[in-house]
Each structure stands twice: as structure tokens, then as C-alpha cells.
Amino acid sequence: MATAENLLEVRGLKKSYARGGGVFAEGGGARFAAVDGVSFDLARGETLAIVGESGCGKTTLARMVLRLIEADAGEMRFAGENLRAAGGEKLRALRRRMQMVFQDPFASLNPRMRIGEIVGEPLAIHEARLARGERDERVAAMLGRVGLEADAMRRYAHEFSGGQRQRIGIARALILRPELVVADEPVSALDVSVGAQVLLLLQELQSELGLTYLFISHSLPVVAQIATRVAVMRAGRFVEMGAAEKVLARPEHAYTRELVAAVPGGRGA
């Protein structure tokens, strides 16, 4: 049942891939479940962190939510609409309401486009009728919001540091005023003090713009900082989910305990 407050509702989402394969593979088409039946609700304004180690399926899950990858089974509703079944114009309209911030600040920006074009591209696609001047104004305003000077628009990605590139990625994600932002390890590739700046920026923007975050991370301390709720993922499934403080301070599942205990310098050490 869709409630007014849930921005996203996911039920039984699955995705599997053929394992090995190719002409020389033995054993026929064994399948590997990257996401093996995941369900959750995401309320407006909250930050749900999905935490897990490499290979657990968290990135695949994030991409399915954004329809970058198609799920094999399950349901997804976004603001009451059927997200999984949407196509054509309907999907286009839904797409602009959800955006992604990527992990690698060096790979996620087109090196051959100026920053102004990169951040303006979503507008060029979804609001094609917008005059060039107005588009540039909005880009400049968004760049200012994320802490960059307007003259950044004329420059190229390689001229910026990792932290600045992440800000550019955030500007690009927010230029269409989405409701949902999926952030996939947004600070993992950054130094401590730079990562802290970006996390703080994300928190400020969340309250300013009323954003809802789906935050993917492998780092429990980062998650402790930013999440209202946490889901712990392993081998394609959620093994534990609940309020962030509770899951991290009083984990119930053995795997969550193992993760918490393994944090160096953390409680377990």
C-alpha cells in the first residue's frame, strides 16, 4: 500500500547474471544472484544507507532503483507510481525526479566537456525549451550552492581536485531538483577532510532542498554520520535493517556484528 510519505517502495527485487558462460565454459548456465529478493520503503526526507562489502549487490540494487539496470523480478513504486513498469514518456518524467552521485570523481565527469556543459546537460535534455542564458544562470547558481565559483563553468574536469569534482557531480545531480538522490560511495575516494566537507554539503542540501537519500557505502563510520536508517546487505539480501543508531550500536545479526567489530579504531578494536 503506497502511503503519502513513502517516496520509494521496493518489494522482492531480484537480479541475477549468468555465471561464467561463453563457448568454453563448463557446467551449463549456472546463475549468480546479485540481488536476491530485496524489499524496503524509503520515506520522504530520510537517508537510508545500504551498507555491505564488495560484491554484496548494493550497487546493482542502486542501479535497479534508477532503472539503469532492469530487474528480473519484483516491484518498485516511486511516489505512488509504478516505477518498474514505466516506459517512454512516463519513465522520462520519473527519471528526472531521481538522480545519482557516483563514487569516482575522476571517472564520472566527461573529460572533454566543460563543467558548464556537464552540469547543464540534464537541463538541455529535460528542459530543452529553456533559453541558453537562463540555463547558464541556473548552472551558475547550482555551482555556487555547492561551493564553486561561476568561472568553473568554462573549465574542464582535470583542472579540479577530487573533492571539487564530487561537488560538480552533486551539482549535476541536483540541477533538475530531483526528489530522490542515490549516492554511491560519494566520499570513498576522497581524503578525510575533503570527504567531511562533501558529507556536510550533502546534509545541508538535504535540509535545504527536501531531498531523500539512498546512500550506498562500505564505511560504517560514514554511515553513522549521515544515515537515519541502515540496511546491511550480504550476498544479495538484507540481513538487518533498522534505525542507524540501533543497528550500529546494538547489532543483532552476526554479520553486522562482524562488520562493526572489524572497524579499526571503532568499538570493536
Next chain:
Amino acid sequence: MELATAAGVVRPVDGVSLRIAAGETVGLVGESGSGKTMLALALMGLLPDGARVGGEAWLGAEGAAGGASSAPTEGGKKNLVGLGERELRAVRGREVAMIFQEPMTSLNPVMRAGEQIAEGIRAHEPGLQRAEVRGRVIAALERAAVPEAAERARQYPHQLSGGLRQRVMIAMALACGPRLLIADEPTTALDVTVQRQILDLLDELRRGLGLGMLFITHDLGVVARVAERVAVLYAGRIVEEGPAREVLERPRHPYTQGLLAASPRMERGKLEPIPGTVPRLTALPPGCAFEPRCSQRRAECAAGMPELRVVGGEHAARCVLV
């Protein structure tokens, strides 16, 4: 050390002094641009062409010699800085070994794991028979707690998990029994549970083999876990050093304090980033390198770089406030 770049001569490492005792782990904390990797490469003689290194790096008996000496060897000690390439090659791998952050890019993708370890052994001990080399390879892998060592030796890096690749790197580094291990962010790219295993392994090996270890990382949690002593690097200089617990619980340099305040913890707290960014080495401020970003700065800070001042015991910080 000096490095000639298109923008002028820079000093990625400027007057760094470290002491590492056998069986001790010294942590070197720094962010990008701090000079930490350059320091490690300088010790191994792996710097880019055009880099000039000054100073001394004494490997061997207790501490550095009392007076500055330009002799390459003294008693059982060697000054790594003075060595020529041929002598360095004898030292590298055999007396000083290094492990890197990304095992997938540090290992040769087209050589089997065992063969890569064997390569190092044969380079330093050319007289060994094939069977002996094989035995040493298996022993090295077992020492790095690699299960089914003989099977793993025959695999290629892409067939191994991140944790196993790092163990192969460790096996390779330790194969010739070095006295000093330089570990440059060895667990940063690994999952947290795997990281724990690798850190435990390095600990055991250090104790069992009496290995000295220079552990370079930007992660304060990791450094708290592994190091007895810590040095914090900023813009090529050590700005604070001392016993790990001291430095991390009662930091005296504003940069160290800033790093701690900016590090996320398991308890949700107020994250305070350090304003500004690390300065480019080509555009260092005139006085203390941290001064422009420092919330506690005074007029004298812009005048000149302070010396390392003693806080107490072995704890020192490069700040006028001390």
C-alpha cells in the same frame, strides 16, 4: 628531496626525520599531497628521474649515526640515500620491502602468483635450485596465511580476491627476509573484514620476524590500530609525532586536531571539516604551511615555519602554540 616540475622545483618531502626500531610499527599519516608516498619511494630509491634526494636514511643497527656522515656504509649500517642503483637493487626486496595499495595493479597480471614471488627470490639468491625456490615460495605464501598455498601459487592475480592478492604481495615482500617493510595504504582498497585479517597478519609477522614497519595511511582508525608511534605529514613536513595514543588522543597540532574532528566515527557526532584545501607544493604559504587554514593562527605564524617543539616525552609538534 627535490623534484623538478614544469612549475618549478618542489619539495614533496622537506626535512623528514624518522626512526623505526626492529619490531616496531611507525604510522605515517597524511592526505593526498602530503608527500607520504614520495617519502616511501625515496626510501626505496624508486623516485622518478629528475628527483634529487638529500639527507640520510640509515638502515641497520640502532638509530642513525651521531654525526652526519656521507659514507654509504658504517659498521653494519647502510645509508640508503647514498647508494648507487646496483647497491639499491640489492637492498630493495631483500632488506627493505614495500607493499602497495592496489594489489591488482601492483601484481603482474600475466604472471602466476608463485612465479612473481620466485622472481624476487631468484633476483637476490641466484644460486638456489628450482626445488629450493619453490619451497621458499610455498613457505612465503604460508607465512602470509594463504590457504592451499600450492594451488594459489599457480593462479593468476585476477583469479584471486582482493585479500588474497594482498597476501601474495605480503608473501612477495617478505620472501627474502627484509628488516624493514614499507606498507603504503595496504588495506585502503580492501573490505573492512578483510582489512582486519590483513592487519592482524601484519601484526603477527612483525612480532614473529622482528620486522620494522613504516605504515602509511590516511585513515586515523587504522593507524590507531597498528602503530606504536605516529608521524603526521603535511605539505612534505612532519607536523606532529609521538606515541600513537598520545598523538591521537591529545593532539597538539591544529592540523592533527582538524583531521580528528573531520573523521567520521561510529558514534554520530558533529563532523567538522578543515576549511580550505591542501596547498600545492608550488604555492606554499610563506610561513607555516597550515597557517591559512588554521583556526588558531597568530601573527607570527605567517612569518616562518616553526621547529618541531617538544610537548612532553617523545611527543612533539611543529607549532608556535606548543
